[in-house]
Amino acid sequence: MRLENRTQAVEYRDACLKALEQETCRILICGGTGCLAGGSGKLYERFLELAKDTDASVEIGPEIAHLGIHKSGCHGFCEMGPLVRIEPYHYLYLKVQLEDCEEIFRETVLNGRPVQRLMYQQDGRIYPAQEEIPFYAKQTRVVLENCGHIDAEHISAAIAAGAYEGFAKALFTMTPEEIIQVITDSKLRGRGGAGFPTGKKWSQVARQPEKTRYVVCNGDEGDPGAFMDRSIMEGDPHRMIEGMMIAAFATGAQEGYIYVRAEYPLAVERLRLAIRQAEELGMLGDHILGTDFSFHLHINRGAGAFVCGEGSALTGSIEGNRGMPRVKPPRTVEQGLWGKPTVLNNVETYANVPMIILKGADWYKSMGTEGSPGTKAFALTGNVCNTGLIEVPMGTTLREIVFDIGGGIKDGGSFKAVQTGGPSGGCLTEEHLDEPLDFESIKKFGSIIGSGGLVVMDDHTCMVEVARFFMSFTQRESCGKCVPCREGTKRMLEILERIVAGKGVEDDLYTLDEIGNMIKNMALCGLGKSAPLPVLSTMRYFREEYEEHIFEHKCRAGVCSAMQKYIINPDLCKGCTKCARNCPVGAISGTVKEPHHIDTEKCIKCGACMSSCNFKAIYVES
Amino acid sequence: MLDKSYYDKTDEIIAVYGKKPSSLIPIMHDIQETYRYLPGELLTYVAQQIGITESKAYSVATFYENFSFEPKGKYVIKVCDGTACHVRKSTPVKEYLCKALGLSDEKHTTDDLMFTVETVSCLGACGLAPALMVNDAVYSKMTPEKAEEMLNTLKAEAFGGEGGSEQ
Numbered sequence: 001m002r003l004e005n006r007t008q009a010v011e012y013r014d015a016c017l018k019a020l021e022q023e024t025c026r027i028l029i030c031g032g033t034g035c036l037a038g039g040s041g042k043l044y045e046r047f048l049e050l051a052k053d054t055d056a057s058v059e060i061g062p063e064i065a066h067l068g069i070h071k072s073g074c075h076g077f078c079e080m081g082p083l084v085r086i087e088p089y090h091y092l093y094l095k096v097q098l099e100d101c102e103e104i105f106r107e108t109v110l111n112g113r114p115v116q117r118l119m120y121q122q123d124g125r126i127y128p129a130q131e132e133i134p135f136y137a138k139q140t141r142v143v144l145e146n147c148g149h150i151d152a153e154h155i156s157a158a159i160a161a162g163a164y165e166g167f168a169k170a171l172f173t174m175t176p177e178e179i180i181q182v183i184t185d186s187k188l189r190g191r192g193g194a195g196f197p198t199g200k201k202w203s204q205v206a207r208q209p210e211k212t213r214y215v216v217c218n219g220d221e222g223d224p225g226a227f228m229d230r231s232i233m234e235g236d237p238h239r240m241i242e243g244m245m246i247a248a249f250a251t252g253a254q255e256g257y258i259y260v261r262a263e264y265p266l267a268v269e270r271l272r273l274a275i276r277q278a279e280e281l282g283m284l285g286d287h288i289l290g291t292d293f294s295f296h297l298h299i300n301r302g303a304g305a306f307v308c309g310e311g312s313a314l315t316g317s318i319e320g321n322r323g324m325p326r327v328k329p330p331r332t333v334e335q336g337l338w339g340k341p342t343v344l345n346n347v348e349t350y351a352n353v354p355m356i357i358l359k360g361a362d363w364y365k366s367m368g369t370e371g372s373p374g375t376k377a378f379a380l381t382g383n384v385c386n387t388g389l390i391e392v393p394m395g396t397t398l399r400e401i402v403f404d405i406g407g408g409i410k411d412g413g414s415f416k417a418v419q420t421g422g423p424s425g426g427c428l429t430e431e432h433l434d435e436p437l438d439f440e441s442i443k444k445f446g447s448i449i450g451s452g453g454l455v456v457m458d459d460h461t462c463m464v465e466v467a468r469f470f471m472s473f474t475q476r477e478s479c480g481k482c483v484p485c486r487e488g489t490k491r492m493l494e495i496l497e498r499i500v501a502g503k504g505v506e507d508d509l510y511t512l513d514e515i516g517n518m519i520k521n522m523a524l525c526g527l528g529k530s531a532p533l534p535v536l537s538t539m540r541y542f543r544e545e546y547e548e549h550i551f552e553h554k555c556r557a558g559v560c561s562a563m564q565k566y567i568i569n570p571d572l573c574k575g576c577t578k579c580a581r582n583c584p585v586g587a588i589s590g591t592v593k594e595p596h597h598i599d600t601e602k603c604i605k606c607g608a609c610m611s612s613c614n615f616k617a618i619y620v621e622s
Numbered sequence: 623m624l625d626k627s628y629y630d631k632t633d634e635i636i637a638v639y640g641k642k643p644s645s646l647i648p649i650m651h652d653i654q655e656t657y658r659y660l661p662g663e664l665l666t667y668v669a670q671q672i673g674i675t676e677s678k679a680y681s682v683a684t685f686y687e688n689f690s691f692e693p694k695g696k697y698v699i700k701v702c703d704g705t706a707c708h709v710r711k712s713t714p715v716k717e718y719l720c721k722a723l724g725l726s727d728e729k730h731t732t733d734d735l736m737f738t739v740e741t742v743s744c745l746g747a748c749g750l751a752p753a754l755m756v757n758d759a760v761y762s763k764m765t766p767e768k769a770e771e772m773l774n775t776l777k778a779e780a781f782g783g784e785g786g787s788e789q
Contacts, residue, residue: 036760224748225748262651301648302686381748382706382710383710422705453705455709455748457709
């Protein structure tokens with residue numbers, strides 16, 4: 001079926017809605033990467049089987065009656081997966097196992113009764129509806145509103161939820177200039193890290209004399225600890241595609257490219273499916289909805305290079321080259337892909353666009369802060385109770401995110417820091433808990449929002465080791481084109497490795513600071529410039545930890561094994577000799593039935609003695 | 623010397639993406655997916671076919687971490703060492719796998735070409751940390767014990783003859 005004009009598009013949407021309304025009950029099984037890993041694919045098949053065995057007439061897809069069984073995108077509450085949501089009751093069942101399916105089907109699907117044991121519980125209260133669970137209640141889900149709530153593999157489900165309405169409005173009722181004006185007025189800023197005003201970028205492209213233009217989506221979400229874009233691509237791909245189409249119409253582009261990491265096979269699959277279905281409907285391709293506007297969309301897979309998240313490296317990679325940043329200007333808006341003017345935004349930015357067109361700039365500005373309107377999706381991970389994908393208005397405080405939504409620190413540990421912006425960002429600490437998070441404020445503290453990864457760290461995390469970890473990442477991923485980044489990160493990594501190995505010297509902190517600032521000022525691209533930030537930021541807020549490592553050979557978190565000492569408690573040791581027999585380097589001595597002793601000079605800290613001791617007499621002092 | 627079937631298959635792949643320089647990366651992806659590595663002879667052939675120099679093709683292939691000139695195992699285990707996985711202790715999982723399979727930082731693939739163990743920067747499954755990926759399937763909240771269980775399942779599958787696309 002092909003939609004030839006706007007009327008047909010509206011009729012098609014009404015038909016999709018009607019089909020959806022006929023489903024008296026709908027089972028949405030989370031088909032995000034997280035829940036699939038937990039076995040949700042089998043749950044989906046089990047529900048299909050169960051449905052077949054009953055009288056309920058079941059078909060899959062929207063052109064149906066009664067019961068719908070669908071694979072949705074990510075709900076974000078990955079910690080509790082696999083998740084199953086049942087409509088119209090809004091029930092969310094957590095950690096659903098294969099054996100639970102029958103009960104859910106019998107009780108909820110056939111009889112409308114809740115299965116309480118699978119519902120979220122906190123402080124003795126049961127939360128039947130997803131929206132009431134504290135993890136969700138404190139969020140404002142705008143970009144992610146459909147993720148988890150619609151079938152992620154059928155365009156009809158997306159259209160029933162309003163997909164392509166913003167595009168139709170733009171195409172039929174607005175001029176390209178008006179569209180750019182609305183985006184400019186909304187003050188939407190790029191969600192990929194730098195926060196550049198999107199409207200400004202689009203108008204710069206629209207102004208170019210060259211008429212061949214491209215729209216490119218950066219789905220190369222390479223920051224370790226971030227998966228917002230992945231969830232959008234997997235859970236609501238049409239929203240992002242629609243945003244790209246609006247950008248193309250506004251800037252006069254006819255070709256678009258989506259660059260996705262190779263590590264996201266499911267996102268690639270869902271996007272391919274979404275593009276194919278949109279093409280079949282005539283929403284993509286030549287003469288969309290009978291107009292003169294044509295737009296073709298292609299998918300390019302990355303190949304495991306972090307630096308390809310940088311604009312000029314990304315376009316280089318699409319062209320079939322090594323993904324290495326180049327000197328700017330000319331900038332991407334002037335000479336991007338194949339030397340043509342290019343709109344390059346990230347997934348979440350495009351996903352914001354349709355709603356702004358539909359509801360207006362003022363509506364968008366009613367959320368968030370003055371300088372950073374709207375919402376932001378964050379990937380909340382690390383040592384926090386509720387890990388997952390969240391969305392909050394810009395300006396929400398860290399305390400609300402970590403403690404209200406995240407449920408506090410896991411296993412009763414105490415809060416130490418939140419790492420934001422991945423390997424390009426820095427740390428926020430206790431003192432920043434009540435600061436509003438937006439582009440400006442976070443920059444003041446020496447970090448960046450980045451793409452939106454928030455890794456929570458507790459007192460068992462060694463900040464020096466974390467800095468070393470990030471530096472080893474950026475050093476490995478440095479493309480090698482410019483000297484400050486290629487050589488500087490290597491030297492910084494050497495120093496950090498020396499410090500965590502207990503061989504740091506007094507000058508190290510000074511040298512780290514000096515090289516760090518040199519890279520920050522002199523590297524060629526944004527990724528290089530921000531590479532030293534995790535080190536500079538941890539040195540700023542956790543300097544005493546660095547000093548302890550260097551001067552006292554002490555790691556307060558007990559992480560750095562070089563600082564650890566294995567000791568036998570003579571009161572508990574029975575002299576069974578088991579540890580001495582297990583020690584691979586012969587560092588343990590003592591006579592039978594007498595307390596043994598570990599020679600810390602010889603000890604290689606392998607832990608073999610500790611795991612072999614039957615009397616728990618061996619402990620580690622750090 | 624590779625037999626003709628390799629070149630025929632490569633022709634098929636080239637036909638999908640077209641004989642143009644920008645097709646290089648997608649073509650290399652598909653060759654690697656087919657043979658689990660990128661045979662050097664085929665890269666030379668592709669370069670000739672799509673009109674780029676051999677050195678250019680080589681420079682691109684070596685730039686990206688995903689491409690490998692060494693044959694990889696039937697099961698490629700990518701242990702995530704992203705931030706979230708790192709702070710939730712992914713290192714012992716990798717160490718266990720290497721030890722169990724007799725691999726090291728220098729040796730990534732077992733001699734029988736069954737298993738390859740690599741580290742990957744981030745799988746984006748941070749909510750399930752520590753995570754790892756076997757071919758395209760993600761395994762969540764791993765521990766050395768769960769890794770042992772997983773290896774046993776994979777081995778049973780591998781030596782049962784069939785398999786390859788496990789969930």
